[in-house]
Amino acid sequence: MNENIAQIRELLIKGKMNEINALVKEELEKGTAAEVILNDGLLAGMDDIARKWAEGTAFIPEVLIGARCMNMAIDILEPHLVKTEDSSRGTVVMGTVQGDLHDIGKNLCILMMKAKSFNVIDLGVDVSAEKFVEAVKQYEPMVLCLSSLLTTTMGNMKVVIDALKEAGIRGKVKVAVGGAPVTQDFADEIGADLYTEDAVQLADALVAYCG
Numbered sequence: 001m002n003e004n005i006a007q008i009r010e011l012l013i014k015g016k017m018n019e020i021n022a023l024v025k026e027e028l029e030k031g032t033a034a035e036v037i038l039n040d041g042l043l044a045g046m047d048d049i050a051r052k053w054a055e056g057t058a059f060i061p062e063v064l065i066g067a068r069c070m071n072m073a074i075d076i077l078e079p080h081l082v083k084t085e086d087s088s089r090g091t092v093v094m095g096t097v098q099g100d101l102h103d104i105g106k107n108l109c110i111l112m113m114k115a116k117s118f119n120v121i122d123l124g125v126d127v128s129a130e131k132f133v134e135a136v137k138q139y140e141p142m143v144l145c146l147s148s149l150l151t152t153t154m155g156n157m158k159v160v161i162d163a164l165k166e167a168g169i170r171g172k173v174k175v176a177v178g179g180a181p182v183t184q185d186f187a188d189e190i191g192a193d194l195y196t197e198d199a200v201q202l203a204d205a206l207v208a209y210c211g
């Protein structure tokens, strides 16, 4: 593997934001594909952090700073991953459900959807069912995307779907769900319309779904 990319991977757990950003920019200038920097450098580094946390050799502060570095670097990669200004395919609203602060996966989903010419409204993290309902009324999206990374918060996806029904607008929007603990069975169980394992599959599925 390219040495800079291997270094980006290693520097993530050390939280070396400036060094990571400099290496990301250097690789982009050299012509390395943004997808390679993302997958082999940043996402591989986040997998290392997750493994070390699970083993008990990394702790929350390291995970938090690694996540910050990741989000900063993704911002640098964004114009190289989203090569189009076109957002004519339709509107999507996305957020992480209430009680959940994980946003890296959500941000990647948003990037991949923008790359496929969707206009994406990002509601952020810890979003209540009421806020999702308000956003669906305001933006009238084709699809509402819900993200959850915790087994303790994934149930809030059903709370959102129930709130849409309660507001009489469930039939007006497709609901896509995802995040590490979410499965197709869970999606079926709560009455979601779409589940995919990752961001690239989500964007592709939405293209097939919405045309």
Ligand code: B12
Pocket: 046, 049, 050, 053, 054, 060, 063, 064, 067, 068, 099, 100, 101, 102, 103, 104, 105, 106, 108, 109, 145, 146, 147, 148, 149, 150, 151, 152, 176, 177, 178, 179, 180, 181, 194, 195, 196, 197, 198, 199, 200, 202
């Ligand atoms: C980074 C991280 C954090 C960071 C988050 C920072 C941030 N800005 O996001 C911090 C340190 C804040 C954190 C906190 C906590 N975390 Co945490 N965290 C992680 C970690 C290591 C990585 C998650 C990540 O970003 N992965 C990389 C991205 C790219 O992957 P992803 O999120 O899965 O997203 C992809 C897919 O899931 C999918 N996707 C995501 N959303 C959607 C939506 C749709 C619609 C679709 C279709 C697809 C989709 O596409 C994405 C891209 O391909 C995971 C470990 C893991 N293996 O997941 C633990 C993990 C999720 N955390 C965990 C826990 C327990 C916590 C805490 C409760 C710890 C604590 N004691 O405080 C808190 C909870 C805080 C809260 N209220 O949310 C557990 C969850 C266990 C469980 N079963 O519920 C995990 C699994 C770690 C573990 N092994 O124990 N965490």
